[in-house]
Amino acid sequence: MTDLVIENLSKKYGDVVALNDVSIRIGSGEVVGLLGPNGAGKSTLLKIIVGILRPTSGSVRIDGIDILENPEAAKKIIGYVPENASLYTNLTVAEFLSFVGKIRAVPDEELSQKISSSLKTFDIEEKRNALVGSLSKGTKQKVAIIASTLHDPRFLVLDEPLSGLDPRTQRFVNQWIASTAANGTTIFLSTHNLDIAQEYASKIAIIDRGKIIAMGKLDSLRKLANSNDDARLDDVFLKLTEDIVAAS
Ligand code: ATP
Helix, strand or coil, X not given: CEEEEEEEEEEEECCEEEEEEEEEEEECCCEEEEECCCCCCHHHHHHHHCCCCCCCEEEEEECCEECCCCHHHHHHCEEEECCCCCCCCCCEHHHHHHXXXXXXXXXXXXXXXXXXXXXXXXCCHHHCCCEHHHCCHHHHHHHHHHHHHCCCCCEEEEXXXXXXXXXXXXXXXXXXXXXXXXXXXXXEEECCCHHHHHHHCCEEEEEECCEEEEEECHHHHHHHCCCCCCCCHHHHHHHHHHHHHHHC
């Protein structure tokens, strides 16, 4: 079953072409890693998918629902963790999560159970009554992830979820991503961490200058780059993005 269908998506900011005719399909339960150099268009693409930016042209359907035509229905099944999520710093963790859950219309009893079990899963129960503004970056990121999943979305969009996290927290978040996907959630995440993409993503999409230049399993990307069968993703990535620079 296909979960996400993006067709001919383009986005211009004035004269800047951030996305140029992007088409992608992601199947149910897949973890797809979006890689690309700085400024390639990753955040722009993810923001359009979750309905906080309008494309210049093209369409996005999630589980058959068009994000432009029916944003409320689509947002019910999407969870989104932005790059550098800004959280309400003057609320405690529990207050903030209750607030987000209520906006997401999670029933009260379910919400308090969900908050307690998520704080436990993410090993931050002792932060329940701490002010969000007092948290370390890693704990804030955990809170942002919990907030994005309170309504049990079946499609998760994560924009550089590992940025600025220490190795232990990165490993924790990665294992959480893997187990969430194993439970049937479809995940589309951008990352600059190629090792992580190689280990956890079932498919890789490479974007450069607003265009998807390759998408598939590592084996097919190796073939596209004329690389060896055992070439690492970072070599394949550099080769594919260098080829584009060389050809332009
Ligand atoms: P990074 O890896 O550095 O986070 P990215 O791949 O997420 O980059 P985007 O943030 O999507 O890239 O930016 C794509 C292009 O669009 C860049 O040229 C950027 O300067 C431009 N851009 C992004 N947002 C805006 C904006 N609000 N106004 C004008 N240009 C923008």
